[in-house]
Amino acid sequence: MTVIYDLEHITTYRYRKPVTFGEHRAIFLPSASYGEQILSYSLTTNIPAKIRWTMDTLSNNVATITFSEPAQELSVTGWLRAEHFGIKAIAEFPLDARAIEIPVQYTPDEWLDLSRYMRPHAEDPDGCLAAWAKSFVAGDQDDTLNVLQYMMDSIRNNLTYQARETEGTQSPGETLRLKSGTCRDYAWLMIEALRRLGLACRFVSGYLYDAALDGGEVGMIGSGATHTWLQVYLPGAGWRNYDPTNQITAGFDLIPVAIARHPGQVIPLSGFWFGDAQDYLGMEVNVSIRKLGTLPEFEEGKSG
Template identity: 75%
Template sequence: MTVVYDLEHVTTYRYRQPVTFGDHRAIFLPSLGYSGRILRYSLDTNIPAKVHWLMDTLSNNVAILQFADSAPELKVTYRIRGEHFGIQDVENFPLSERAKEVPIQYTPDEWIDLSNFMRPHAEDEDGSVAAWAKRFVAGDRDDALDVLDRMMDEIWNSLTYQSREAEGTQRPGETLKRRQGTCRDYAWLMIEALRRLGFACRFVSGYLYDEALDGGAVGMTGSGATHAWLQVYLPGAGWCNYDPTNRITQGFELLRVAIARHPGQVMPLSGSWYGEANDYLGMEVKVSIRKLGTLPEFPAAS
C-alpha cells in the first residue's frame, strides 16, 4: 500500500518592530530513497527572498534563503505532496550473523564509512550515559536486536514525554537526570548510549504521520509536528528506524526529511536577525499532515 499525503509546515517569527535578517537554512524537502517520493513542493515567504539549493555533506536537501527587506514578521511556509511506501520491520530483513551480537562486527569498509556515526558526540562528564547504556548488555553474546528493543522500551516506560517550546536538544545526561524530554531528547539519548556500545547511529529529523489526525484526534506522541527518531546500521538490513517516543520501527508513520550526526545539523529552519535585544516576541510553528488516499501495491516481480 502507498499513502498519498499533503504536508504543510508554517514557521512564524514575530518582532516588536521591523528587523533585518541574515541568511536562513531551511531543511524540509525529504530525501526519501526507497520509502517514498515527492510529487511536488513549494517554499513561500511573506517577504521577498532569494533562494538557492544545495546538498550538504550528508546528502540532505538544504534551501538557503536570503532576505533584502526588513519586517516585523517572518513567515516561512513549506508545502509537500508526496507518496509514502512505508518502512519494513528490521526482523523482515536477513540480518548478517555479525549484526546479531554486541558489539556489532562491522567490516573495515563499513567502519570507515560509519566511524563518524559510531563516535560519541555529547559530553558525559559524570559517566551516567555510559553507565545507563551498560545496563542493557548482560554478557559476552548479547543479541543486538534485544538490546535495541530493551533500550527503546526503557525510554518508553521510564521517561515522561514533555513538549518544549524552546529550540535545541537536551544533553543525554540531562534527559536521564530529569526523566523527561521531547522526541529529540529521547532520540539523542538513545543514540549516544548506543554509540558507547559500538553501534553506528544517526539522528533523523522528519514528520510523524498519525492516521488519527484525519479524524480530528491525536493518537501518537509528537504527531502533527516535526518529529525526531534514530537509525541504527545493522549489516544485512542497513539503516533501520527506531522511534523511542512511540516505540515503533516500521509502518507508514515516519516520514524522513534529513539525517545527521547530531541534532544541531538538521534544524527545520535556522538563521539570524538584527535588531534590539528586546525586539524578539516569539516563534510559532504549525504542522499539518493530511492523507489524500492510498494506492494499491505493485504486483510482485515474477
C-alpha cells in the first residue's frame, strides 16, 4: 500500500523591532529513496528572499535562503505532497551470517564506506556511556537483533521523555545522568552507544506520521512534528530504522528527510540575524501532516 500525504512545516521568528537576517539553511525536503517519492513541493517566505537548492555531502536536499529586507517577523514555510511506501520489517531482510552476532563483521569495502558512521563523535570522559553500551552484551548476550531491541526498549522504558524548547542535543552522558530527553537525545544516545559496540549508525531527521492524527487524536510521542531516530547498517538487511522514542522499526510512521553523522548537520532551519539580543521574542514551529488516502483512492479522487 502507498500513502499519499501533504506536509506543511512553518517556522516563525518574532522580534521586538525589525532586524537584519543573514543566510539561512532549510532541510525539509526528503531525498529520493525507495520509500518516498515527491510529487510536488514549495518553499516560501514572508519577506523577499532568494532560494538556492543544493545537495550536501550526504546527499540531503538543502535550501539556502538569502533575505534582502529587514523585518520584525520572519516566517519560512515548507510544503510538500508525496507518496510514502513505508518500511518493511527487518524479518523480511535476513541478516548475513557475519551480522547475526556482535561484533558485526564488515567487509573491507563496507569499512571504507561506513567508517564515518562507526567513529564515535561524542566524548565520554567518565566512561559511563561505554559502560552502559557494554551492559547490553554482557555474558552471552551477543545476538545482534536482540541487543538492538533491548537497548531501544531500555531507553523507552527507563528514561522519561521531556519536551524541550531550547535548541541543541544533549550529550549521551547527560541523557544517562538526567534519565530524560527528547527524541533527538534518545537517538543520539543509542547511536553513540552502538558505535562503541562497533556498529555503523547514522542520525535521521524527519517527521512522524500517526494515523491517530487523521481522527483528531494524538497517539505516538512526537507525532505531527519534526522527529529524529537512527539507522543501523546490518549486512544482509542494509540500513534499518530504530526509533527508541516510540519503539518503531517498521511501518508507515517514519518519514525520513535527511541523514547525518551527528545532529548538528540536519537542523530543519538554521541561520543568523543581526540586532540586539533582547530584541528576540521567540520562535514558533507548526507542523501538519495530512493523509490524502492510499494511492488507488487518491487516483480515483483526482479523476473524479
